[in-house]
Amino acid sequence: MRYHLRRIRNDDGSEAVQIALDINEIDELEKIAQRERKRAGLEPYTDDEIQALMASARRNIRTIEQPEVTYAVQFDTWDYQRGICKIVYELAWLWLGDAYLDDPVAEMLRTVILSGTEQGIAGRITMGSDASPLSLWDGERKAHNRYAAGRGVFCWSASVRYGFWYHRSYEGSQ
Numbered sequence: 187m188r189y190h191l192r193r194i195r196n197d198d199g200s201e202a203v204q205i206a207l208d209i210n211e212i213d214e215l216e217k218i219a220q221r222e223r224k225r226a227g228l229e230p231y232t233d234d235e236i237q238a239l240m241a242s243a244r245r246n247i248r249t250i251e252q253p254e255v256t257y258a259v260q261f262d263t264w265d266y267q268r269g270i271c272k273i274v275y276e277l278a279w280l281w282l283g284d285a286y287l288d289d290p291v292a293e294m295l296r297t298v299i300l301s302g303t304e305q306g307i308a309g310r311i312t313m314g315s316d317a318s319p320l321s322l323w324d325g326e327r328k329a330h331n332r333y334a335a336g337r338g339v340f341c342w343s344a345s346v347r348y349g350f351w352y353h354r355s356y357e358g359s360q
Contacts, residue, residue, distance in 0.1 A: 187214050191222070201226075215243055264302070267311045272299045 189207035196202055203222050205215065219239060220230050231239065275295040279286050286292050294305035 187211050187218075189214075189218055209247060212240075212243060212247075215240060268299055268302060270311050271295050271307075275299060 187207070189205055189211070192204040192206070194202045194204055205218055205222075207215065207218070216231075216236050216239070219236070223230055275292065278292065278295075291307065294307050297303060298305050298307065
């Protein structure tokens, strides 16, 4: 059940509560009103008061034809990037094996993931890019790429370049 409460301060100093809810949930009004009275430390409504409240609610029903929804989305991009680093770290370990755990880049990624401090890792994490997810790896023969596309908003890709900047080879030979 979804509803919206608005507290209104009257001229005499008293407080009124305005309750807005969907017409399909009008039968829940009694429960909402009784709960709010209890929270305010007031006695419950009597049956007559509840009947009057319900009649008033039915008289005051309004339909909003083109409702405007306003919202603000807050998104912590740094924590998002740390999460992506964790995915990259785990995929690199999966693809390259336990030898990857001793690599300097793996150590830098662990520091980013665990402590949240920047480590100067070469790379880029973007959101909403128009570039193809694998375009950064065009022509790179020592890259291991994964890409999954879905319907709607969600899509992910991960790429790990190996055997180029490491002093040891994960491919089995130098």
